[in-house]
Amino acid sequence: MVCADGRAWFAAEDVVAQAIVAAGRQREQRPLLMQVADVFAHDVWYGAGGRRGPAPGARARATEASGQYVATLAMLALLVRDHLEPAALELVYRPFAAAIPVEELARE
DSSP: OTTTTHHHHHHHHHHHHHHHHHHTOHHHHHHHHHHHHHHHHHSOTTOOSGGGSSOGGGSOSSOHHHHHHHHHHHHHHHHTGGGSOHHHHHHHHHHHHTTSOGGGSOOO
């Protein structure tokens, strides 16, 4: 995902970072960052086969750090989606869109 859309992805990351500051949501991001880090610290995101995840041959070719980065950026984009252009949100949320359509997430 990140590699395929390289320049656009990192441009969207910059837009998300700017939106966090513009929206004044630095304080709100901290507990969210801790929750995502906790999820990745206590479970193997791609599974070890069997009931914990896909068989070894079906795993994503990425590190847990990559998974955490992608999940964190998507979560931060949701935090400031009211300050983002739809294209930026769509790009960074794309890895999760099939499992959790953004339209189903309540805006607060």
